[in-house]
Amino acid sequence: MARIELINLNKSFGAVQAVRNLNFTIEDGEFVVFVGPSGCGKTTTLRMIAGFEDPNSGEIRIDGRVVNDLEPRDRDIGMVFQSHALFPHKNVAQNIEFGLRMKKVSPEERVKRVREVAEMMRISHLLDKMPGQCSGGESQRVALARTLVTNPSTFLLDEPLSSLDAKLRRELRAECDRLHQELKRTFIFVTHDQEEAMTLADRIVVMRDGEIVQVGSPMEIYADPVNYFVADFFGSPSMNLVPGEFVRTGDGLRFRSASFDIALPARFETVSPGKGTLGIRPEHVRIDPGAEDCVHLTVRLIEPLGKDTLLYFDVPGDRAFVAVREGLHMTDVRIGQPMAINLDAHCIHLFDGEGRRIAVPRVA
């Protein structure tokens, strides 16, 4: 059982405020992912939960009990580090056994539990090896096993997969998911990789500059980003964000930029005119010459990904405008070819001058 409450947490390193007035509760058994660009305070938050950093002010409670004053070892947590942090001078079995030894578990019991955990993590064949002899993926499995064996109520994972290559990362991601299903413990996972966050989390906490920007399920975050930053951060390829202006005309509100001039759906009727940004995910860009109110853009680059093909269009500014087409439709498109595109009206996001989403009730 572990319900973790973070109350008004503040932490600064010298002049840098790493975490600012953070309030958040992690429910028991939940898989929460803290995500954000580097320097956003996510790792500091995790390290405060672990007890490696003391907050300047604020409270951390585990199951209602204030733990600010507890040593990390007394908090009933396990932690997996980015560098896996295995003890290089101990073999794999001794590494796994360490936590049990610290808890004064009897030798017979230790052997038994080490064997069980090794089986569970499929590393039985490594037990006699030194960490230096293990590959990156194996090391991370050992690190997980070393944490598992002590059976903590909460697992803290600090970018555990970011030092691995893409294939191993997917494999271990599935492993983390499986462990969470089986153990039903609280998992707090820190990453800068939005894909990891999307696939693993029950709830995602998006952080930026020491503050929480948005909390929600992966789908909520994806479909309803609260601001420009979140919209941009999640999704691959990321959302098309076109700076421009909202203009009121005779037949309703329109969005205008150097290359766009489109009518906005009726649900945005209350939006006040002025500078802003239009956002649309690439999968919601339709290539449809027949549609009314379409925009003509020139293809700059075609990127076949196998299942899909990405089309990059020329627009002014430093980012391209991207559309996704299913399949490998390369024969009918050429670079330099102008195309008519049309935006799915249900899926348009608008952000005001400060980057905040302009919240309008969704049309069903």
Added chain:
Amino acid sequence: MTAVTLPTTGGSVRASARTVSRQRAIRRFKLVLMTPLIALFLGLLTPVLLLQLYFSFHEWTVYLGSWWDAEFVGFDMFANVFTDPRFGWAIVRSLAFAAGSTIGCFLFGFLLAYLMYRPFRGQAIYYIIFILPMLTVPVVVAYTAEMLLYRNGPINDLISVLTGTNFQVAWLSNPHLALATVALLEIWNWTPFSFIILLAGLAAIPKEPIEAAEILGASKWQIFWHVQLPLLRPVILLALILRFLEAMAEFPKTWALFQGGPGTATETLPIYIFITTWQYFQISKGAAMSYVVMVMMVGIVLFAIHMLRREKRSLDVMYGTAAGNLE
């Protein structure tokens, strides 16, 4: 854990009782780590320094009864020291000796390091031979020097054979040469020190800037002057400073070989203090002299430390050990 603190209000938080106790545990841990150092300072260093202060202001020699009854003489001892020309000359000799041997060590050490920092056949053997002098006990250096340097000794003989002259330098008995002889021994003894430090420094310079300079058409000399030397600056300063300070303290070779002689030719500061204290038994004058030297050295060392601190930072950058990277 039985103590569970449940605060009544959620928001505002003060340091709770447990925080204090955890912090106290850390403080206690730190204190225990510090204990040996504190004990040595209080038990050994402080009494010795206080005793020395006492003697500087109370006239006492071993012939004058109990030292704790010694007569207070104010600054007389210091006046005595400052008007003693032998002391002045000792300062001059020490500085000359330290400067000369430091420069010698540096030049030879740098030459060798520059010739050796890139791998070549036989590098390991040369390295081993070059560090041997440093691994010779200083007193042994002195006595071996005596075996080598007497008038008809092997060094003069070898130089005679090699140059075809009758080379007969009185290394050990010529007062004009004696200090230079010790300086040469110091250079022989400690060139390895400059050598290994500069070698490590040269080897640690990343290859990329040098290769980039080469591709941009820089000559070896330009690369040395514009790339390697600036990058090596902290290491060079380190080698110079540490060597100079050690040379200021040099005692065993000078003492074992010359005891300050011939005449007063090799009477450096350590030697003169030693003679005053342990041959003339003028404890108080020795103490006052020691204090003057100590103040002088503290000045030099503080300056050296100021330089070292600055250069240490560049070194840390060079070796990529920047401390405390968060996130």
Added chain:
Amino acid sequence: MTMTKSRRRRATTIIRYAVLSIWAVIAFFPIYWMVSTSFKPSTQWFSWPPIYFPDPPTLSNYMNVWLGAEEYDQAQYAISSQKPLISMWNSTVIATTSTFLSVLFGSMLAYGVSRYRILSEARMFQLLMLRMIPPIVVVAPLSLYYSALGLLDTRIGLILVYFLTTLPYAVWMTKSFIDEVPREIEQAAEILGASRWRIIFEIILPLIRSGLVATFLFILILTWSEYLLALIITKTQVSTLPIELSKYQGSTEGRVYGRQAALAVGITVPLMIVGLVIRKHLARGFSFGMVRR
């Protein structure tokens, strides 16, 4: 460019080997002379012209000096009061004990500095003063203080002084090794339930053990060859090898170079072995860990 690249390279190679070889001779010759003299019979100690190769080599100097075996040579060269084996024992005990204390407590201090900042950077540099100010300036009061405490002419007295004077090296050098241990490894141990002391003794010290060995041997070199403090603090009961060697200088029997050399070789060989074992770490040691390799 007049010279081709390969010719120029060959020229540099030749110059390099020439310079290095000259210095190698300069560095090695005195050591060779000491060793060869130790094997010379007394007639060849300072004959003219000098004899470069002992002929015939003899062990009598070693027998006489180390074993007190006077019958191996003329009696007038024997110095009966010498006790080199006892001095060697003294040197060994004093050097290893003080070095052990210095490295043990120095490494703990270094850990505290590295992780808990128990000494600020300024304090760490001030610690260097212990090493940088010539010890001669305190030896007189030290000797009086020691005589009051009854520590004069004892091993413990010398051990304590060496402990103090080598502590800066121990702290700085071990700190440079500890700084290289990733902090996450300690934190992993901490969160698995290890206490602060256990982290030091079960994680940190074993992890840097090659560094500890290097530090230990490095400080051993310093304490083994120390002369001034030993000269002041030891009198008759306890003497170390450098002091024993210097006794030959004052002897009335004249210059006994062969004996001196035999003793000198005995003092130097252990030091050279130790030094060569840690040759890769010498730069780090002498520079207080500021220069790494």
